[in-house]
Amino acid sequence: MSDTEDSVREIRINPIVPSESVLVATARGMRPRDAEERIERKAEAHVEKCPFCTGNEDKTPPTILAVPDEQHWQIRIVENLYPVLGDDRNAAGINFGLQQAIEGYGRHEVIIDHNNHGIAIHEMEVAHLQTLFQTYRGRMKQLYDSDERLHYVLIFKNFGAAAGASIKHTHSQIIAMPVVPENVYNEITHSRNYYLKHHQCIFCAMIDEALTFEATIYDRNSGEIRRRIDVGQYVIERGEKFIAIKPFASRYEWEVHILPLQHQSDFINSADEDMEDFARVLKRTMKRLDHVIGGAQYNFFLHSQPHGTACADCAPSYHWHLEICPRTSIPTGFELGSGLFVSTISPEDAAAQLRAVEPD
Ligand SMILES: [Zn+2]
Ligand SMILES: [Zn+2]
Ligand SMILES: [Zn+2]
Numbered sequence: 203m204s205d206t207e208d209s210v211r212e213i214r215i216n217p218i219v220p221s222e223s224v225l226v227a228t229a230r231g232m233r234p235r236d237a238e239e240r241i242e243r244k245a246e247a248h249v250e251k252c253p254f255c256t257g258n259e260d261k262t263p264p265t266i267l268a269v270p271d272e273q274h275w276q277i278r279i280v281e282n283l284y285p286v287l288g289d290d291r292n293a294a295g296i297n298f299g300l301q302q303a304i305e306g307y308g309r310h311e312v313i314i315d316h317n318n319h320g321i322a323i324h325e326m327e328v329a330h331l332q333t334l335f336q337t338y339r340g341r342m343k344q345l346y347d348s349d350e351r352l353h354y355v356l357i358f359k360n361f362g363a364a365a366g367a368s369i370k371h372t373h374s375q376i377i378a379m380p381v382v383p384e385n386v387y388n389e390i391t392h393s394r395n396y397y398l399k400h401h402q403c404i405f406c407a408m409i410d411e412a413l414t415f416e417a418t419i420y421d422r423n424s425g426e427i428r429r430r431i432d433v434g435q436y437v438i439e440r441g442e443k444f445i446a447i448k449p450f451a452s453r454y455e456w457e458v459h460i461l462p463l464q465h466q467s468d469f470i471n472s473a474d475e476d477m478e479d480f481a482r483v484l485k486r487t488m489k490r491l492d493h494v495i496g497g498a499q500y501n502f503f504l505h506s507q508p509h510g511t512a513c514a515d516c517a518p519s520y521h522w523h524l525e526i527c528p529r530t531s532i533p534t535g536f537e538l539g540s541g542l543f544v545s546t547i548s549p550e551d552a553a554a555q556l557r558a559v560e561p562d
Contacts, residue, residue, distance in 0.1 A: 209227075209228045209229035210226050210227070210228045210429075210548045211225075211226065211227045211228070211229060212225075212226055213225050213226075213542070214226055214450060214451035214549075215451060216449070216451040216452075217404060217408065217450075217451070218389050218392055218393060218404060218405070218408075219385075219388045219389055219392055220392065221388070221541070222388075222451075222453060222541075222543075223451060223542055223543075224451050224452065224453050224542070224543045224544070224545050225542050225543070225544045225545070226544075226545045226548055226549070227544055227545070227546060228545075228546060228547060228548050228551070236531060236532045237530065237531055237532075238364050238498070238499060238529045238530055238531050238532050239364065239499070240495075240496070240497035240498055240499070241361075241362050241497045241498075241499060242497065243320065243322065243497060244320055245320040245321070245322075246319050246320045247318045247319055247320065247321070248318075248319055249319050249320075249370075249371070252319055252369070252370070252371050253369070253371075254278075254314045254319070254369060254371035254373060255317075255319055255371060256275075256317050259272075259278075262280045262283070262312075263280050263281035263282070263283055264280065264281065265278055265279070265280055266279040266280060266281065266311060266341075267279040267337070267340075267341060269333060269337055275317060276316060276317050276330065276333070277313065277314065277315060277316065277333065277334055277337050278313075278314040278317075279311050279312070279313050279314075279337070279341060279376070280311065280312050280314070281310075281311055281312075282310040282311055282312050282375070285309075285310035286306075286310050286377065287306050287307065287308030287309065287310050287377060287378075287379055288306070288307075288308070288309075288310070289307070305380070307351065307380050308352065308377060308378050308379040308380060309345060309352070309376070309377070309378040310375070310376070310377050310378075311341070311375065311376045311377075312373055312374075312375055312376075313334075313337065313338070313341075313357075313373060313374045313375065313376060314371065314372075314373050315334055315359075315372045315373055315374055316330065316334075316372050318372070319370070319371045319372070320370070320371075320372070321372055322372070322488070322492065323359075323372075323484070323485070323488045324485055324488035324489040324491075324492050326485065328478065328481045328482050328485055329478075329481075330481075331481035331484055331485055332474075332477045332478045332480070332481040334481075335477050335480060335481060335484075336474060336477050338357050338374075338376070338469075338504070339469060339470055339472065339477075341376060342355045342357065342376070342469065342470055342506075343470050345376070345378040346378075346470070346509050349378075350509075350510065351380050352378045352379065352380060352509070352510075353379065353380055353381060353382055353508050353509055353510040353512060354378070354379050354381065354382050354383060354386065354508045354509070355376060355377070355378045355379075355506075356376070356377045356378075356379070356383060356386075356503065356504070357374060357375070357376050357503065357504045358374060358375055358377075358501060358502065358503035358504070359373075359374035359375070359500075359501065359502045359503070360374075360375070360501055361499055361500050361501070362498075362499025362500065362529070363499070364499045364529050364532075365499040365500055365501045365529050366501070367499075382508045382510075382512045382513070385505075386505055386508060387512070389505060389520070390507075390508070390512070390513050390516055390519075390520055392404070393405065393516070393519045393520050393521070394515070394516055394519045394520075396519070397518060397519030398519075403465055403518065403519055403520070403521050404519075404521075405461060405465075405520075405521030405523065406465050406521060408447070409445055409447070409461060409463060412434065412435075412436045412437050412445070412447050413433070413434060413437065413445075414433065415431055415433070415435075416431060416432060416433050417430075417431045418430050418431075419431070429550075435550055435553060435554075436448045436449070436450060436549070436550075436553050437553075437557075438458055438487055438490060438553060438556045438557060439460075439483050439486050439487050439490070439561075440483075441479040441480070441482055441483040442479050443462060443463055443464065443476050443479040443480070444460055444461065444462055444463060444476075444479050444480050444483040445460070445461055445463055445483070446458050446459070446460045446483055446484075446486075446487040447459050447460075447461065448549050448552055448553035448556065449549065450549055451549070452545070452549055453527075453543035453545070454527045454528060454529070454530070454543070454545075455528070455530055455531070455545050455546065455547045455552055456491060456494070456495055456498070456528040456530060456547075456552055456556075457525065457526065457527050457528070458487055458491070458526045458556070459523050459524065459525050459526070460480070460483055460484060460487065460523060460524045460526070461521060461522075461523040461524075462476065462480075462521070462522065462523075465518075465521060466521065466522060467506070467507040467516060467517045467518070467519075467520040467521060467522060468506055468507040468517070468522060469504055469506035469507075469522040470506070472522075484524070486561040487526065487556075488526075489559070489561040490556045490557075490559040490561055491526070491528060491556065493559040493561075494555050494556055494559060495528055495530055498528040498529065498530050499528070499529045500526060500527060500528040500529060501526075501527045501529070502524055502525060502526045502527065503524070503525055503527075504522070504523075504524050505522060505523050505524075505525060506522040507520050507522065531546075
C-alpha cells in the first residue's frame, strides 16, 4: 500500500463535539509526533512495599468500602491521600470583578481495582470487572445522594506515568465535583441541540450508522473513489447489550468508545445483568488493544448524565459511555496550540487492525 494512493489527509469533525476535531494525516511525511513510551509490565501479584497491596491496608487512608469485605477484599475504595478537591473550608471564596471562583468542594477517592498488584484490565475475570463497575455505580450513587451540591461524579483510570498514574498497583479514581466538567458539558449541549433538531439521540444515531452505513464517496473533480465505508467498519466489538466503536473523528489514534446499544443516559440506572455484558465487551476490547499496542499507557473515563440543574432535561438526548484513550504519542505544540489533534493512522485502519485480533 503506497502512501500516495491510500493516504488520508482531511479534517474530521467530531459529530458530538464539533470543536473537538482531528486532522487525519496518514502520509509518511506527516508524522510530527514522538512515540510515547510503552510500559514494560511486571506482572507481580504482590509487592511488599506497595501501599495498595494486601497486608498494607494501614498505609492508606481509611477504607470507605471493601468488596466483598475488609478481610477478603478484592476491590477497596479509600480516600485519596492528596485530594484535588476536599471538604468545605471556613474561608468563603472571595469573588471580585472578573475573578469569580467556586469553592473547591468535593470528594476525591481511589478505587483499588484488584488485590492483584500487576494484573491488567484484560486479564481480570469478567465477573470481577462486572463487580468493579457495579462498585463504581454504587459509590457514584452514594456520592450523589450524600450532597446535592455534587453535580458530577467522574470515574477514570490512569495507566502509566504519562497517563498520570503515580502508583503502579492497578487502581482508578473517583472525583465528585460541584461543577459539570467542560468535556461533558460540551457533549450535553451538542447532543441536546441535535435532539431538538432531529428528535433522536446523536449517540444512538451514531450506533445505527456504525451498524448499517455503507457508502462510497467519490472525489467531485476526478471521479475517483475517496473513501469506501463498509458495514460495521467502525465496530470493534459487539455484545448483546453493548458495542465498542472506533470513532470516525477520534483524537487519539487507538481511542475506542463503549456504549449501551439501548438508549440510557445515566450509568447509575444500568442493571446488574447489563454490567455482565459490559464487562465482557470491555475485556475483549482491552485484549484487542493489548494485542495491537500492548504496554501502551492509557486513560479511560466514564461519561454519564450529570445531576442537578445543568442537565435536568437531557435524559432523552444524552447517552452514557466509556472512552478508552491510549496514549501512543505525545501531543505537540501544534496540537496544544490549535486544539486540532493529529491522527497519523486513519481510524478505519486502526479499527481494521483491532478487528483482526482473535481475543479468545
Ligand atoms: Zn500493590
Ligand atoms: Zn442514545
Ligand atoms: Zn464522552
